[in-house]
Amino acid sequence: MRLLLAEDNRELAHWLEKALVQEGFAVDCVSDGRAADHLLQGENYAVAILDIGMPGFDGLEVVHRLRKRGQTLPVLFLTARSNVADRVKGLNAGADDYLPKPFELEELDARLRALLRRSEGRTQERQRLGELEYDDEGFFLLRDEPLSLTPRELSLLKVLMHRRTRPVSRQQLFDQVFSLNDDVSPESIDLYIHRLRKKLTGSGVRITTLRGLGYVLECGDEAATQAYDRTLLSSARTISERLEVRNSRLAVDVPWVVLDSFELNMNDRLYYKVVDPDGRVISGYDDLPKMPPATSRTTLYPALAWFYHTEYRGQAIRVARLLQPVNEDNVFGMAEIYVAETLQSRRYLASQLLFSSWVSQGLLVLLTLVLTAWLLRRVLRPMRQLSSLMVRREPGLLAPLPELLPWSETRLLIVAFNRYIDRLRGVLSRQERFNADASHQLKTPLAVLKTQVSVALARQDPALWQESLRAMNVTLDDTIVLTERLLQLSAVKGKEQGDRHFTPVDLVQVVQNCCFSRLAQARSKAIDLGYDGVQQPVTIEGDDVLLGELCANLLENAIKYTPAGGTVTVFLRVDGGAVELSVEDSGPGIEEDQIYQAMQPFHRLDNVGNAAGSGIGLALAGDIARLHRSHLQLTRSETLGGLCVKMRFLLLT
Numbered sequence: 001m002r003l004l005l006a007e008d009n010r011e012l013a014h015w016l017e018k019a020l021v022q023e024g025f026a027v028d029c030v031s032d033g034r035a036a037d038h039l040l041q042g043e044n045y046a047v048a049i050l051d052i053g054m055p056g057f058d059g060l061e062v063v064h065r066l067r068k069r070g071q072t073l074p075v076l077f078l079t080a081r082s083n084v085a086d087r088v089k090g091l092n093a094g095a096d097d098y099l100p101k102p103f104e105l106e107e108l109d110a111r112l113r114a115l116l117r118r119s120e121g122r123t124q125e126r127q128r129l130g131e132l133e134y135d136d137e138g139f140f141l142l143r144d145e146p147l148s149l150t151p152r153e154l155s156l157l158k159v160l161m162h163r164r165t166r167p168v169s170r171q172q173l174f175d176q177v178f179s180l181n182d183d184v185s186p187e188s189i190d191l192y193i194h195r196l197r198k199k200l201t202g203s204g205v206r207i208t209t210l211r212g213l214g215y216v217l218e219c220g221d222e223a224a225t226q227a228y229d230r231t232l233l234s235s236a237r238t239i240s241e242r243l244e245v246r247n248s249r250l251a252v253d254v255p256w257v258v259l260d261s262f263e264l265n266m267n268d269r270l271y272y273k274v275v276d277p278d279g280r281v282i283s284g285y286d287d288l289p290k291m292p293p294a295t296s297r298t299t300l301y302p303a304l305a306w307f308y309h310t311e312y313r314g315q316a317i318r319v320a321r322l323l324q325p326v327n328e329d330n331v332f333g334m335a336e337i338y339v340a341e342t343l344q345s346r347r348y349l350a351s352q353l354l355f356s357s358w359v360s361q362g363l364l365v366l367l368t369l370v371l372t373a374w375l376l377r378r379v380l381r382p383m384r385q386l387s388s389l390m391v392r393r394e395p396g397l398l399a400p401l402p403e404l405l406p407w408s409e410t411r412l413l414i415v416a417f418n419r420y421i422d423r424l425r426g427v428l429s430r431q432e433r434f435n436a437d438a439s440h441q442l443k444t445p446l447a448v449l450k451t452q453v454s455v456a457l458a459r460q461d462p463a464l465w466q467e468s469l470r471a472m473n474v475t476l477d478d479t480i481v482l483t484e485r486l487l488q489l490s491a492v493k494g495k496e497q498g499d500r501h502f503t504p505v506d507l508v509q510v511v512q513n514c515c516f517s518r519l520a521q522a523r524s525k526a527i528d529l530g531y532d533g534v535q536q537p538v539t540i541e542g543d544d545v546l547l548g549e550l551c552a553n554l555l556e557n558a559i560k561y562t563p564a565g566g567t568v569t570v571f572l573r574v575d576g577g578a579v580e581l582s583v584e585d586s587g588p589g590i591e592e593d594q595i596y597q598a599m600q601p602f603h604r605l606d607n608v609g610n611a612a613g614s615g616i617g618l619a620l621a622g623d624i625a626r627l628h629r630s631h632l633q634l635t636r637s638e639t640l641g642g643l644c645v646k647m648r649f650l651l652l653t
Contacts, residue, residue: 001158044176155177164218501543507572527564566585621645
């Protein structure tokens with residue numbers, strides 16, 4: 001960890017720097033307030049230690065300028081001013097802690113670690129990853145034995161431990177491990193990584209190099225955990241799409257098919273809970289444990305999501321927590337969605353969930369009806385004729401309303417209604433076409449299942465039964481993936497016709513997160529998956545979740561159709577006022593005369609071999625690209641020889 005020490009007494013600053021370096025800190029030392037303020041504006045520190053009585057700016061002025069810039073860096077005042085009034089003044093100025101001189105080095109070290117824990121959202125110092133543990137005294141234990149590390153190795157391993165399972169770039173490690181006075185280059189990080197890898201050999205904990213992303217400290221079972229977390233998050237996202245406001249109250253309707261679509265292992269048991277912005281449980285299990293306060297938000301997925309382990313009803317469970325913004329009909333804030341699954345039995349939930357209080361909702365509906373009736377009688381009398389016309393109207397009639405009402409207050413309503421009818425006709429027409437295509441695609445796996453069952457029932461052969469059951473399991477998995485893709489495609493089609501609620505999105509972060517989330521899939525085929533592009537943030541306007549799905553689909557297709565031992569690379573280049581995203585692989589590619597067919601939903605080409613697929617991936621990616629005012633361009637990769645999928649997005653100015 002890198003810290004700033006601002007102390008005008010050079011002798012004290014010299015020995016303090018030595019002591020802090022021995023504890024694993026990288027220290028930048030200055031002797032006046034102006035230099036400290038300058039460094040705080042341009043450098044990245046974990047904590048700052050400031051003297052109050054310094055030349056130039058005093059410590060109080062440095063903290064005032066720091067907070068005025070909106071920086072939340074933890075600050076410790078280390079000063080000879082020890083009376084209560086000075087302490088109160090320092091803390092009120094914006095400092096996080098205050099230690100008067102003289103002091104003990106052990107107390108200074110403990111206060112610094114406490115500041116770092118609070119700034120990182122941790123309640124205790126002890127952290128564990130497999131057989132590697134970071135203890136309360138600031139040392140590492142491996143298999144419960146102290147791990148011998150140099151101060152540099154200790155500092156580097158602490159950074160990786162705090163960011164465990166998440167990639168850290170070489171430059172980020174260099175900034176945290178070395179001070180400005182160290183005459184070394186960022187490439188020296190590779191030497192310390194090599195030394196740490198040798199010391200961690202055989203422990204199950206490893207430091208992995210991710211091409212274009214940096215280094216990550218991970219344990220052997222992290223890949224399986226990430227795949228399991230993705231399933232939980234998919235369920236939570238599906239539930240969030242069912243949220244709606246009814247009579248100024250948040251409600252949710254969770255049918256069985258929503259949860260069943262994501263439950264691949266029918267031996268697991270699934271729990272969920274939905275909490276409205278006022279903290280009321282509106283659906284699900286009221287007593288499902290809340291998230292521990294020290295849990296960090298995941299950076300692997302483009303969502304406000306957290307994952308944690310806990311116990312429920314005597315069983316260990318894994319929980320995904322998702323925040324969903326709500327802003328409709330006087331309901332504002334964040335709804336919380338919890339989805340949990342048992343780690344031992346994985347049986348699907350067998351009873352439908354109850355809604356929250358019907359009495360309060362009934363009273364609200366009754367009050368709304370009374371007020372509406374009074375308004376209709378007193379204010380909206382010209383609407384009665386229109387109401388009568390609408391009552392007599394056939395339910396399935398989608399013809400526009402005639403211009404029968406002369407009043408100006410109703411004309412705009414009729415115009416709006418007719419426009420809505422036009423849109424509704426278009427939506428129903430597209431939905432009918434989509435339903436027909438989806439029905440056609442689902443008939444094939446259902447026919448396969450029917451045939452497999454018939455073959456198994458026709459003979460009293462246990463070996464044949466086992467073979468049929470295994471085949472049915474594979475068919476069910478493929479059908480579930482097909483259904484999920486169909487739901488995604490339907491959701492994107494709906495958004496194309498609705499309002500686009502876009503926000504600024506860092507495309508670099510979205511792409512890097514997708515590369516990291518697909519790493520396990522690539523490793524299973526010994527495929528070299530990497531990122532080659534800009535590292536600084538690139539901001540576009542869009543939907544971060546859909547952009548994540550776009551990248552995920554393209555990467556999944558590239559990995560699926562690339563032979564084992566091949567290469568998949570994601571490129572991101574800024575070109576003028578736009579950014580170009582491309583995914584290239586060393587697979588068979590797509591011939592030019594087959595590109596149009598490949599972009600159509602439910603079509604698969606002849607060159608895919610035995611690779612399983614639904615024929616929806618590229619069509620879904622194309623729809624998401626069009627939603628973001630772009631389009632997919634399929635060509636032959638000049639560098640890898642396989643398929644190259646390109647698209648361009650306008651930069652947010």
